[in-house]
Amino acid sequence: MSATKSLAFVLHTQDYRDTSLLGDFYTKDFGRIRGIVKGIRDTRARFGSTLEPFSLNEILFYRRRRGAELHLVTQVDLLDLFPVLRDDLERLATASYCSELLKELVENEESAPEIFELMHDTLKFLVSGASAKRAARIFEVKLFDLLGLMPEVKNCVFCRTEAKGIFYFNAGLGGVHCGDCGSKGKLGARHVAASANPRFSAGQGSGRHETSAPISLGTLHFLSHVQRAAISDLYSVKVSQEVGEELEKVLRRFTDFHLSHKLNSLTFMEKIGL
Ligand SMILES: [Zn+2]
Structure with a gap:
């Protein structure tokens, strides 16, 4: 596995097990990827983003072997939440x-x-x-x-x-x-x-x-x-x-x-x- 960084829009997330999220991201360099963000919903967790829908983030993920559907996302940092859009239905x-x-x-x-x-x-x-x-x-x-x-x-x-x-x-x-x-x-x-x-x-x-x-x-x-x-x-x-x-x-x-x-x-x- 090698660590990879990319800019990414959050397309969709769903809860995964007790404290994790399963996320669909559209990355600048690799197109759409799916990844598990382990422990992000844990109250003690320290992540730089809560992965709100369509927010822009920088993510660090470990690419699993070729053909594997899910990657492991270990770091997420929020770059733009587009707050103006969240105030208008x-x-x-x-x-x-x-x-x-x-x-x-x-x-x-x-x-x-x-x-x-x-x-x-x-x-x-x-x-x-x-x-x-x-x-x-x-x-x-x-x-x-x-x-x-x-x-x-x-x-x-x-x-x-x-x-x-x-x-x-x-x-x-x-x-x-x-x-x-x-x-x-x-x-x-x-x-x-x-x-x-x-x-x-x-x-x-x-x-x-x-x-x-x-x-x-x-x-x-x-x-x-x-x-x-x-x-x-x-x-x-x-x-x-x-x-x-x-x-x-x-x-x-x-x-x-x-x-x-x-x-x-x-x-x-x-x-x-x-
Ligand atoms: Zn014709």
Whole structure:
């Protein structure tokens, strides 16, 4: 075993035995890791952090042999608790949602510093006071893009016609299609879907059949703009109420398609009417 230090966001923790915690972390250098933090809940323990959700920490962990699922985390030091977000229910719920989505969509121990930076930028975006809903939508688009799951939003996934007029979004196809292709009965064949958007794996989505729904050009333009722009340039980006609502609906369908269960943070948001 060798000791390794890394910056890490806390994605999730659960009690483990009497005084320990089992933690999911998103580290800057090693992607998502799981580790046991022994004795951290002991009242006599001296740790530099209580590992609050989405807090930024420096952790020291001992990497177990290759293939072992759990590492041993021996030191945790809090770098940023993002206290502003904990005083505001909508921001707290949004930051929790981003952590949970990240935990569910990324594989263990696949290094991707740009995903770590995305999480950091999104929390800073939320701290800045910009719209929490916008922060969530931007996070979703950027995360899909970094994971190679970004839906095709510029051209029909079948005939490559550029999106104009009335186009339809289909989560199962990994993007949009034109009305002509929709009426030609191409939608049912999953093998066609797989080749329609080469970056999209047909194995995802538990084989659910997805229906197509019309999507406005305003929403499609916003999606491709977010994909290209830096987060720091999106703080003040404005969208109409209709586009905002459609974005949320479309991205929710796409996210649901890639998840096997409903996220706790979404259930919480619905409960408090967000
Ligand atoms: Zn088409």
